[in-house]
Amino acid sequence: MADTILVVVEQREGKLNRVSWETITAGQAIAAATGWTLEAAVVGAASVAGEIAAKKVAKVYAIESPKLEPYTPDAFAAALKQFFASHPAKLVLMPHTYQVRDFVPKLATAMGRTVISDCVGFKYEGGKLAFTRQMFQGKLAADVSFTSDSPWFATFQNGAFRGDKAEAGPSAAPVETVNVDIADEVIRNKPQEVFKEAKQAVDLTQAEVIVAVGRGIKEQKNIELAKQLADALGGDLAASRPICDSGWLPMDRQIGSSGQTVAPKLYLALGISGAIQHIVGMKGSRAIIAVNKDSEAPIFEIADYAVVGNLFDIVPPLIEEVKKARG
């Protein structure tokens, strides 16, 4: 029997999380490189299985139990552990979402296995599979390989693969329901309803120009300088997480994995080093200008225009020039 790659897609309240398509694309690419068979599974909410079956996968498993709703790490880990006992896989792929982060290290540990998490790519050279991931907040990259028995678990960072490149299959893949049995006492957490904190006052997703500040702004009073630039450009002010954590700007102006994801015409990053968690929220911007005194800051990796220098020297004349240009 050929080795199997299993992509575990993510659903929330019966809806497929779109990032799952990216993991399908990743699975298809690894299957093409290795010749392994690609299958997919959805845990709970079998309703999304049909959507996945339309893609180029050999089979889709709907892993079902009434205990899988609402999500708990205990139930999800128990369900997949049972599934793997009867359906062994060589490689298991998932998106690196908050939900997957919550249960996959537990699942792998319960099976005596390991997870290479938050990968951005893979390499298959000379019959050896390695996963590329960012290290030290994106300053370095590493190729990491498994040295244990399978199943091997890997998760992919949001945006690492293109979801719209997931190939459709010639015909719908068969869907097999696998019922799992989860004892009551397995589930220890009692989750309450999911909710949104007071309505988001600022919607940055529609902004055409965003001026964002990071730690390099140094003090709360210096935020005003960035605000003047944003105003001159007719744009919105945003920030990386540490600025909002410090209370210098409200949380609803935060860009990144725990904040908003934006794609403006211009993203002007002031004193932002470019940690992965920030980059995932703004790398889709049409143009990125970065100002940072550290020439090795990861933000420059994705910037279209790089200014290595002190933002306090550069921003004041920039405000004046922008004002002049606008008349």
Place this chain on the structure above:
Amino acid sequence: MKILVCMKQVPQKDAPLKLNESGTWIREDVSYEVNEPDAYALEEALRQREKHKGEVVVITSGPARAQQVLREALAKGADRAIHLEDDRFVGLDAFNTAKAFAAAIKDEQFDLIFTGLQSDDYGYAQTGVILAELLGWPHATIIMQIEKTDSGIRVKRELEAGYFQFVDMPTPAVLTIQSGINKLRYATLIGIKQAKNKPLRKVTLGEVQSTLGENMQKIEKLYVPQKTKKTEHIEGAPAEIAKKLVDKLRNELRVL
């Protein structure tokens, strides 16, 4: 409430990193600091102790330099510290690190274990959850609030895109703490003085080695990432840079 806080020493955020000769790790001669989410985990533990009494214990693994993280935690108010001291702890994967921690605390009875949600060096976001599984405890990740209840605790989990969820759970439990859950305190002069007399237990690799296995994953190569984007550097005096940028904004990006 007896709380253990797992802390890690990581290279300073703006420290320039150099690769070692084999290209598998960084050279040790950089400045280090406490992993930022772990600082929030410690602060939360101190606040819980202020509310509910009890004890805060901090633990780390790594070479002698890592003791600095524990000293700072003691100065901020932690009651005692555990240091798994050996250069070789740096090379352990998350599974083995969690196993080493579990072995080092086997005679202790904690109600809660906190970790930061992830580290600034590896960024695996796994050690806390693995530790929970090894101990057979429930866990919850990316926590923004913790309240004691009659039957255990109620925590607020951060989900993606601005969503949250409260979860009721029994103790003992492991929680991974999100940055920004609280406001960090500074160590006081008295605190720094008192820290010198607080207990710090050292654990050698030999004491926990029998519980460890081979690493299950391996860094084949560490390198400077290849650039995927063409970046134009804007140089000159500040006034000159400002003029050049405005030219780009107007003629290339058309936002002016």
